[in-house]
Amino acid sequence: MSKFNHRALRIARFLACLLASTTVVGAASAKEAHAKPAINDAKHEEAGRAGKDAPQPPVVVQLKAPDKTREEIEQEAAEHQKKLDEDRLMVEFTGQLARYTYGLFVATAALVAATIALVVLGVKQGRDTKESLKLAKEAADAALLNAKAAVMVALPFLEVVEHPTKPGYARRAGAAGDPYPASGHVVLRITNFGQTPADLREIRHGLHVGDPFPATPHYAARMPAPANSVVKKDESNGVIGLDFAPSDSESDALRSGASAWVFGEIGYADFMGGMRHKRFCLKWNRPQGGFDNDPNAPQDYIRGA
Structure with missing residues (x-):
């Protein structure tokens, strides 16, 4: 045989084998297909008998979204x-x-x-x-x-005493032992021991007989100072005369041995124009006559104000 014949024979054999295999497989598939419905029918029938009232699964419908357009994308x-x-x-x-x-x-x-x-x-x-x-x-x-x-x-610092040489001075011959000054008049001498002048403005005075002193001085007489009564530093040119007259009762008390005082207050202006006051209290010196400063008098009668 030729080479071509051998090749044709092999092809025929291959086709025959392929046809035979296809036939066998198809028959088996058909048999199995016929068998499966029977089995499934039996199972469904058994399930129907077992529970006819069992809930059925919901029907699901799948919808396929339409394709998007280019503009939507x-x-x-x-x-x-x-x-x-x-x-x-x-x-x-x-x-x-x-x-x-x-x-x-x-x-x-x-x-x-x-x-x-x-x-x-x-x-x-x-x-x-x-x-x-x-x-x-x-x-x-x-x-x-x-x-x-x-x-x-x-400030000015004033001292007030009785003037020993002026007319009317009660300390004179024959006056010693008198119960009171017969003249009823006393002359004051004012000395300034301060550093600045004192301009005298006013004098107030009174007479007191017997003890005790009133708590507050009472000045029965009031008089202005003489014109141009300026007492300079370390000078004693301030001279003021005071008149007084004891009452009948005071005179009787003096004759009975009571003491007498002339007290007063001198108002003056200092170098700054401020008003100040110097108080004094003079006691009648019965043995010698005349008036002397009384350091034992109440403070309200002798201290400055």
């Missing part, structure tokens, strides 16, 4: 990109807000620290100011005392 992409941009902006804003909040926290903490420092400084300054005010007050008080002392040194 582009619109969805644009919306997705817009959402991404909004999310990015929100993240950036949240970060900026966090940084701002942190800065605000730092500033608030610094402000609290500065406030505490100011409070501490204020308390310290308050204490220092209080101490300074105390020292300033003490210095001012000391300066005021020094000023007052300087003024007191410069």
Whole structure:
């Protein structure tokens, strides 16, 4: 046989085998297909008998969405990109807000620290100011005392005594032992031992007989000082005459041994124009006659006012 014949014979054999295999497989599949419905029918019938009232599963219908157009796809992409941009902006804003909040926290903490420092400084300054005010007050008080002392040194200082040489002077021959000055008149001599002149303005005086002294001096007579009655430093040119007359009861008391006093107050202006007063109290010296200063008189009758 030729080579071509052998090749044809092999092909025929292959086709015959393939046909035979296909026939066998088809018969088996048909047999199995006929057998399965029978089995399934038996199972369904048994299940129907077992539970006719069993719930049936819901019917699910699957719908296939229609294909999207190009415009819809582009619109969805644009919306997705817009959402991404909004999310990015929100993240950036949240970060900026966090940084701002942190800065605000730092500033608030610094402000609290500065406030505490100011409070501490204020308390310290308050204490220092209080101490300074105390020292300033003490210095001012000391300066005021020094000023007052300087003024007191410069003020006039008057002494009032009976003048021993003027007419009407009661201390004369034969007057010793008299119960009271017969003339009813006394002349005062005023001496200024201060540093500045004293300008005499007014004299008030009274007579007291017997004990005790009234608590408050009562000046029965009042008279202006003579014109130009300025007593300069270390001078005794102030001369004032006082008239008085004891009443009958006072005269009787004097004859019975009672003591007599002439007291008064001299008003004068100092170098600053301020009004001052010098009080005096002179006691009748019965053994020798005349009036002498009485250091034992009540203070309200002899102290300055």
